[in-house]
Structure formats: structure tokens, C-alpha cells
Amino acid sequence: MPQAATQTKAVRSRIKEGSPYPLGANWDGLGVNFALFSAHATKVELCLFDDAGEQELERIELPEYTDEIWHGYLPDARPGTIYGYRVHGPYEPKAGHRFNPNKLLIDPYAKGLVGSITWNPALFGYQMETGDDLTFDERDSAPFTRRSRVIDPAFTWGRDRKPHVPWEKTIFYETHVKGFTKLHPAVPEKLRGTYAGLGNPAVLDYIKSLGVTSVELLPVHAFVQDDYLQEKNLVNYWGYNTISFFTPARRYAAVPDFAFSEFKEMVARMHGAGLEVILDVVYNHTAEGNEKGPTLSFKGVDNASYYRLMPGEERYYINDTGTGNTFNLSHPRVLQLVTDSLRYWATEMRVDGFRFDLATILGREPHGFDEGGGFLDTCRQDPVLNSVKLIAEPWDCGPGGYQVGGFPPGWAEWNDRFRDDVRGYWRGDSGLLPSLASRITGSADKFNKRGRKPWASVNFLTAHDGFTLNDTVSYNEKHNLANGEDGRDGHSHNLSNNYGVEGPTDDEAIKAVRTRQMRNMMATLFLSRGTPMLLAGDEFARSQGGNNNAYCQDNEISWLDWEGIDEAGRDLAEFTQRLTILREALPILTRGRFxxxxxxxxxxxxxxxxxxxxxxxxxxxxxxxxxxxxxxxxxxxxxxxxxxxxxxxxxxxxxxxxxxxxxxxxxxxxxxxxxxxxxxxxxxxxxxxxxxxxxxxxxxxxxxxxxxxxxxxxxxTEGDEATKMERSYQHVMQAFERANIESVRFAPSAT
The missing domain is CATH 2.60.40.1180 (Golgi alpha-mannosidase II)
Structure with a gap:
């Protein structure tokens, strides 16, 4: 067990007043300005650590308080400075305040983190062993939590240019940084599962050859491993448990201390290949849980501002996310943090767009979902954010949470009706012809309003949560025992069919039906109006063994098995490439009219x-x-x-x-x-x-x-002048011939 850090009587740093802007720890070439928002704190201490991040050297009270922002400037601080905050104020849970200066806090604007979280009762603001969150815990959490780190954002982008793929030409490809390359034979072993691995030329060559345009990554913001999973020897694989909205996860970096620069290099390499980078972001909740959760950052900085609390019962959290808490985007400083984070990733890290997890929450105001809510309005008018791709997962578990088609102009939305109706139709369910007709023509019943275009419907068959395409035609039931919840987790409404045998089979007739059904659904996806999204691995029939909720499986269940791709898988990948080539040659499928x-x-x-x-x-x-x-x-x-x-x-x-x-x-x-x-x-x-x-x-x-x-x-037509119809036909036939010639560029093994 880590030992408590010892506060020393080091020579005090020379503190100056500094500025309330910008928030966070920002190096200006001469020193570092520290600025932290807290509307209800009474004092904020900046804690400085040694270069190893192990020993606390000194605590410096931030001297100024301007517009609810505590700030100070350290002329002798530099990039690499390791720090944290201790925030003083009332510990009154019933009033929504949970200040506890015994808890070292992560800077909400931290650009870098060091260390890891070791689950220990000292991480909690109350005496965890009692189960009573009204108690007050005096143990120091510093030995068990992460520290923030000042970074130098300098990076040579060279000739990097964002691809700016038009919406009507966009094809999303959803994948996981680690899972995509962890078993990739062309990636050097030390780089597998990392940002550098995903930027490997052989990897990008494969992705590009499929015909997709935009790689959508599962969360890369720094997140927390859940203690209940660690107790079962499992991990949070997907990463929907954010604790720092500006910091790329160190676990995906070949050199963790330089995760931010390695991420930038990956983006530059993707842009060089003509591929966009889309981030799956989780601004609806944090890793701090409910009133029984740990105090890691926001809860200790200003709980009553950062979280939505129960009106009249501020001890408790509104839980529209199903994770214990809900981030309070109705508060202007919380809204600022989220939009500052988005702008940081869009400008400093140069990503091309964002997919918002449980996005309905981001449009919630105290009265409910509002498409004219503060966050959605902010995105529409912001000169940076309105120029990148914004994709909503348009539902949450709160009242009125299902909002497919309810987001404002400029947004695209995951369309789960496409998934369900197409799966149901090909399974043979009755009465679905009207629904199929709507889905394959852009879901006008959902999106044809306010000048929105068919591209606003992000069509998908599968995603990270749920069955893979192969499992959709191989299993009638979910098989989630490996998740340690006795099969209770995961959705049971999968609209799947095993066609005679549960799971793998040697029956050639069943295999033929399954393969044809995968082609049917894949063809429906790419030959429909709307924006297609392909789940990585579906193109070669990847299976998760029937697990439809592999959020905790950081292993072969989730990792793409490149060397296990058989001839049938390669054939399906070639078929997928054929579809993307034909789609590109058929503008009638991507026109902006319903x-x-x-x-x-x-x-x-x-x-x-x-x-x-x-x-x-x-x-x-x-x-x-x-x-x-x-x-x-x-x-x-x-x-x-x-x-x-x-x-x-x-x-x-x-x-x-x-x-x-x-x-x-x-x-x-x-x-x-x-x-x-x-x-x-x-x-x-x-x-x-x-x-x-x-x-x-x-x-x-x-x-x-x-x-x-x-x-x-x-x-x-007689003579030399071809009609528009003839030229269009010739263009399509040229694409047909190109599809016959080109092949998916599967990578050779690494040497």
C-alpha cells in the first residue's frame, strides 16, 4: 500500500497574483498561471510535488479570487511541474457541499496526469467504512490518487491539414484505440494497443482501403478503473468513466508521459492518409459517482456547481445517466469547461468531430430536454464547434430521454431505428416494409425538418455496445457470463437469429445463410441514404462469442483478431470495399434532398x-x-x-x-x-x-x-455527344470495374 506523502518545509515558491484567465495551469514561457473555478470555496491551496510525483513539497494558497475563480502565478514553475489542489469550504452534504481539504484534487482543466488511482477508503470525502456520507474523513488521499501535470503544448504539425470530408461523403468507422491494434501483426509489439500503433502506416493503409473516411474512437479522455470491476479481475475497457476532459488517456500511449504528443502524431498520420478523427466524448457524467462515490476532482472543487442535485434534497444526485451523477451543463462555468474542452481537442489536438455519449443530457435544462438549451445553442454559434462534425447519441435514461430526430440543425444523430428496422426486416419480422422504406431513404419521418439533410441520420447496424454483425446472425441470446454478473447485464432485445445453431457451426447451409445475411445488412447500410457507420471488424465477420456488453473485456473477446481472419472474412471485407466504391460513384444515394x-x-x-x-x-x-x-x-x-x-x-x-x-x-x-x-x-x-x-x-x-x-x-446517343445519363452510367461502370480490381490491403506480419 502506498505510504502517505510527507509535506516538507521547502523554500516557498514566489507566488504572484496571476490572472483568472485562462482556466487551468498554463505556461507562458516564463512561468505558470494557475486558475481554478469554485463558487463556494473559502480557500484553495496549490500543492506542488517532486519530479516523481510522490512527495508533496509545499502548499501555496492561491492569493486572488476574481469572479469565482481562484488564481495565482508561479514564475519558477515549468512544463513538467506536478501539482494538485486542496479546496477548503463547508462540508455540508445536505446543502450540496462536499469540500474536504484532506483530498488531493485533479485540476478540472489539467492537460496531463501522472500516477494512477489505487482504490482506498482515503479517496472518499466521508468515512467510507461507515457507509454514511454525512461523516467527514480526515485521511490524506494524495498517496492514492493522480496528480495533474503542466505540459508544453508545442508540437510541429508540419503540413498537416484537416481532411474536411463533406457530410454527404462521410463514412464512419467505429473502433477502439487499444483493441484495433493489440493483436495486429504489422505493428511492432511495443506499439500495439497505442496511439502510435493506430497511426502505423500499415494500419492506416488497411482502413483507407476499406473506403471509410472518418475513424470514430471510443473514449480517449483520461478515465478511471472501477473498483468493483477490479475486484472481479476485470477492467473498464470502453472508457465511459471520464475524470479529466482535457487529458488523453495515458494507458493508450507507448510513452505515457508524452501521451498528448503521441496522440497528436496519430492525428497527423491519419490526416496524412486523408482520414478524419472523431472522438466519442462523455460529458454527461464523471467517474465520481453519487453521494457514496470518491472525491477525485469536481466533487471536491465545487460539488453544488458541477453536478445536478436533487431539488430540496441536495445531498443526492440526479441520475439521468444511470452512472450515479449528471454533469450540470446548466451552470455557465460547467458549460464553459465542456466547450473549452471541445475547442481544445478541435484546435490544439486537431480532431475533426465528436460523438456525444448520452447526448440528450447535454440538452437538458431543469425543465427537461430543450433543443434550444444552453449547450446546443453554444455549439451552433461557436465559430470552432460549428465547423466540426457533431454527432449525438440522442437518448438517456431520464424522463423524455429518447430524442432521435430532436436535435437542432447542424447535428447528426445515431439512428437506432435504422439498426432495429433493418435487423428486424432481414430476420423476417412482419409488417416492416413501411419502416424499411423510411430507413433506406434517410428517415424523413425523423429528420426532414428545419432544413436538415439526410446525412443527419447516422445509420448503423452495430456499434461497440451490442452484438457484432456476425453475432447478430449467430446467436439468439446474449452470452455475457464473462462479465461477472451472471448474464444479467446487456440488452436482451437483439433482433438476432442463429438460423439453427447457437454460435459457431460446421453446417455449411447455416453458414451460407449467415454469410448472405451479413452481406444483405451490409449492402442495406451502404446503399441507403444517410451517413453509414461501420463497426470495426464487422467487415471481416468478427465475433465476440455472443457477448453483447463487452465493456469490461480488455482481452481477446474485444480485440480484433487479425491473424484469425479466414477466407470468408476476407471475402466479406472485399464485399464491403465494393459497396463503398459503388456508393461513392452513386451521388443519387447521397443527395441532400429527402x-x-x-x-x-x-x-x-x-x-x-x-x-x-x-x-x-x-x-x-x-x-x-x-x-x-x-x-x-x-x-x-x-x-x-x-x-x-x-x-x-x-x-x-x-x-x-x-x-x-x-x-x-x-x-x-x-x-x-x-x-x-x-x-x-x-x-x-x-x-x-x-x-x-x-x-x-x-x-x-x-x-x-x-x-x-x-x-x-x-x-x-448518336454522334459524339453523350447525355448526362450516359456519362453517369459510364462513371458507375468504371467504378464497377475498379471494384473488381482493387482489394482490401490486409497487412503482412511485422518483421
Whole structure:
């Protein structure tokens, strides 16, 4: 057990008044300005440590208090200075105050941390052994907690430029810094699982070859390992337990003391490959838990300001997050901390966007969710934040927490309705044709308002929480025993189907159905309007053995097994690449207009037509037929492409969906200006590289549980001048040929 640090009678540092701005510990080349917000503190002590961060050398009272900010300037402090705070004030839990100067606190604006947290009763502001949070604990927490560290932010970015991928061209790729490269054979062993490993050229070459544009990383803010997991020999793998909003997690750095510079180098390398970096951020709660949780930072700095407390019962915390506390973004200084953090990552660290965990909470005011709330309004008007990608996870567990489609213009949102309706449709659930039609055309029922575009719907089949794509077609039930909760954790509503055997099987017929269903869902994802998000590993059929809540599995359950990818996995990856190449060549799938299905008299065009397998238009009766599982959609490339009222010149597409288990015969319909239909994709023939064209009126026998896409072959124009339709068709066919030639760049083993 660590021994208590000894306070020495060192020569006192020369303290000056300093400035209340900027907050945090900031080096100006001559010294360090320290500034800490606390509205209810009576005194703040700055604690300085030796270079090892083990011995407390002195405590310096910050001399000035301006606009609720305590501040002072140390001319002899430098980058590398290790420090913490002890904050004095009332310990009155019933009034919401939990000040305890015996607890060393992390600076809320710390840019670097040293050490680790060792769970010990001294970390708690009350006498933990009693279970009574009204008691007061006098033990020093310094030996058991992290210290803050002053950094020098200087970094040579060279020619780094943000890719600025347009929304309509964006494809997200969700992954985990450690899990992606921990078993990667091309990454040197000492760099596996690190920022440097993720920036390895072979890794980036693979990601780029898939055709994705934006790598979305699970949380990299410094977070805390939960003691209840450590007691079970498990860890917090995902990282949704933040304690420092400005500090990159040291555990992902090959050289932990320089995590901030290693992270920047990773970003620079990704930008060099043309890839954006998106961070999954957790500003809705912290690692300090409820009234029975530890005092690590915010709780001891100013509990009543940083957290939402129960009105009239301020001893207790509002728990809209399900984690014990809720960050109080209604407070201007807390709102400032969050937006300062976002700007820091967008400017100093040069990330390209953020995905907000439980984002409904960020839009909550005391009266409930408000799309005009302080945080959401701040993001809209901020010149930095309104220029990066902002993605909401639009739900929480509080009242009125489900807000898909409820965020303001400028935001994109995870659309779980896409996941559920597409999974349900391909599983064969009844009555889902209307829902499928909405999901594959941008979910206008959710997003077509206030000038929002189809890209606002982030479409996904799977994410870090839940089954992988492979497990969705391999397991009927979750298998979470490894999590140590007797299988009680994780969601039971998985919309999955094992097709005859639970888990792995040698049955070739079952394996064929599973593989085709993965292709069906993958094709639906990439050939729908909206912004696709692919979970890393789904492209080669990664499995977690049926675990749908692997938050605590920092092991082979979660890590991508690169050397275990078999031929079927490689084939699925090649199929995924084919989809991204075709999507890029088909602007009709990414246009910024929602489809209406109405006939435009002036242009003589209907943007979308829904067809039965016999080629006739769907009627109201057909839409309400719960037993119908097959449909075709015709997307007319002549439809208005933008706000300018004129005909478009895109290629016309016909996409066939058959979720029946048996073959269905589809009649290929007529379309203005076309002489036939050229097949681009058949999930039953994934490796087909032949160009096949069928005449108008031909019947195509669609295999059970499969999906096809055709492009309209236009009439040939006499002379040298090709029409827009012809040029668009030629462009698509060139992409088809490119998809036949290119391959996913799986990395060779490291030498």
C-alpha cells in the first residue's frame, strides 16, 4: 500500500497574483498561471510535488479570487511541474457541499496526469467504512490518487491539414484505440494497443482501403478503473468513466508521459492518409459517482456547481445517466469547461468531430430536454464547434430521454431505428416494409425538418455496445457470463437469429445463410441514404462469442483478431470495399434532398417509386400487408438533385429486397430513357465480376434472403455527344470495374 506523502518545509515558491484567465495551469514561457473555478470555496491551496510525483513539497494558497475563480502565478514553475489542489469550504452534504481539504484534487482543466488511482477508503470525502456520507474523513488521499501535470503544448504539425470530408461523403468507422491494434501483426509489439500503433502506416493503409473516411474512437479522455470491476479481475475497457476532459488517456500511449504528443502524431498520420478523427466524448457524467462515490476532482472543487442535485434534497444526485451523477451543463462555468474542452481537442489536438455519449443530457435544462438549451445553442454559434462534425447519441435514461430526430440543425444523430428496422426486416419480422422504406431513404419521418439533410441520420447496424454483425446472425441470446454478473447485464432485445445453431457451426447451409445475411445488412447500410457507420471488424465477420456488453473485456473477446481472419472474412471485407466504391460513384444515394414519391409535373419525374415484385406500384393495401417481405425501389436519376428546380443527371437505380426464405421472381420495370438494367450487385453472387444486363420486363429470380442493385442502361446517343445519363452510367461502370480490381490491403506480419 502506498505510504502517505510527507509535506516538507521547502523554500516557498514566489507566488504572484496571476490572472483568472485562462482556466487551468498554463505556461507562458516564463512561468505558470494557475486558475481554478469554485463558487463556494473559502480557500484553495496549490500543492506542488517532486519530479516523481510522490512527495508533496509545499502548499501555496492561491492569493486572488476574481469572479469565482481562484488564481495565482508561479514564475519558477515549468512544463513538467506536478501539482494538485486542496479546496477548503463547508462540508455540508445536505446543502450540496462536499469540500474536504484532506483530498488531493485533479485540476478540472489539467492537460496531463501522472500516477494512477489505487482504490482506498482515503479517496472518499466521508468515512467510507461507515457507509454514511454525512461523516467527514480526515485521511490524506494524495498517496492514492493522480496528480495533474503542466505540459508544453508545442508540437510541429508540419503540413498537416484537416481532411474536411463533406457530410454527404462521410463514412464512419467505429473502433477502439487499444483493441484495433493489440493483436495486429504489422505493428511492432511495443506499439500495439497505442496511439502510435493506430497511426502505423500499415494500419492506416488497411482502413483507407476499406473506403471509410472518418475513424470514430471510443473514449480517449483520461478515465478511471472501477473498483468493483477490479475486484472481479476485470477492467473498464470502453472508457465511459471520464475524470479529466482535457487529458488523453495515458494507458493508450507507448510513452505515457508524452501521451498528448503521441496522440497528436496519430492525428497527423491519419490526416496524412486523408482520414478524419472523431472522438466519442462523455460529458454527461464523471467517474465520481453519487453521494457514496470518491472525491477525485469536481466533487471536491465545487460539488453544488458541477453536478445536478436533487431539488430540496441536495445531498443526492440526479441520475439521468444511470452512472450515479449528471454533469450540470446548466451552470455557465460547467458549460464553459465542456466547450473549452471541445475547442481544445478541435484546435490544439486537431480532431475533426465528436460523438456525444448520452447526448440528450447535454440538452437538458431543469425543465427537461430543450433543443434550444444552453449547450446546443453554444455549439451552433461557436465559430470552432460549428465547423466540426457533431454527432449525438440522442437518448438517456431520464424522463423524455429518447430524442432521435430532436436535435437542432447542424447535428447528426445515431439512428437506432435504422439498426432495429433493418435487423428486424432481414430476420423476417412482419409488417416492416413501411419502416424499411423510411430507413433506406434517410428517415424523413425523423429528420426532414428545419432544413436538415439526410446525412443527419447516422445509420448503423452495430456499434461497440451490442452484438457484432456476425453475432447478430449467430446467436439468439446474449452470452455475457464473462462479465461477472451472471448474464444479467446487456440488452436482451437483439433482433438476432442463429438460423439453427447457437454460435459457431460446421453446417455449411447455416453458414451460407449467415454469410448472405451479413452481406444483405451490409449492402442495406451502404446503399441507403444517410451517413453509414461501420463497426470495426464487422467487415471481416468478427465475433465476440455472443457477448453483447463487452465493456469490461480488455482481452481477446474485444480485440480484433487479425491473424484469425479466414477466407470468408476476407471475402466479406472485399464485399464491403465494393459497396463503398459503388456508393461513392452513386451521388443519387447521397443527395441532400429527402425523397417524396410525388410526381413533379414540371420536370416529368417521380424521385422514388416503390414496386411490388410483379413490377407494379405498391398500393396502400400492399403497404399494410404484414405478410409482405419483398419490395423494389426505383430511384430516378433525373429527379431534382438540389434546391434548383431542374432535372438531375444521376444514374437511375433499381434495388430489390427479398427477406423471404424462398426465391421470389421480380419483374424489372421500365424507366424513361433506359433500354435495360445492368446488375451491379447480388448478395447471393458476391464475387460476380461479370457485367450482366437484362431487358425491360425480364424476370429475375431473386434468391431467398438476398438483395440486388441494378443501374439503368440508357439509350445510346448518336454522334459524339453523350447525355448526362450516359456519362453517369459510364462513371458507375468504371467504378464497377475498379471494384473488381482493387482489394482490401490486409497487412503482412511485422518483421
Amino acid at each position: 425523397l417524396s414519391g410525388a410526381y413533379d409535373e414540371d420536370l416529368g419525374v417521380k424521385d422514388v417509386t416503390w414496386l411490388r415484385p410483379d413490377g407494379e406500384e405498391m398500393s396502400t393495401e400492399n403497404w399494410t400487408d404484414g405478410g409482405a417481405h419483398s419490395i423494389a425501389v426505383l430511384l430516378d436519376g433525373r429527379a431534382q438533385a438540389s434546391g434548383i428546380h431542374r432535372r438531375g443527371g444521376d444514374a437511375t437505380l433499381l434495388i430489390l429486397y427479398n427477406a423471404y426464405s424462398d426465391l421470389v421472381s421480380f419483374t424489372l420495370p421500365s424507366s424513361v430513357g433506359g433500354v435495360g438494367w445492368t446488375r451491379l450487385l447480388d448478395t447471393n453472387l458476391p464475387d460476380s465480376q461479370e457485367v450482366g444486363t437484362w431487358e425491360i420486363g425480364d424476370r429475375y429470380e431473386v434468391t431467398g434472403r438476398s438483395m440486388l442493385m441494378f443501374v439503368l442502361k440508357p439509350e445510346e
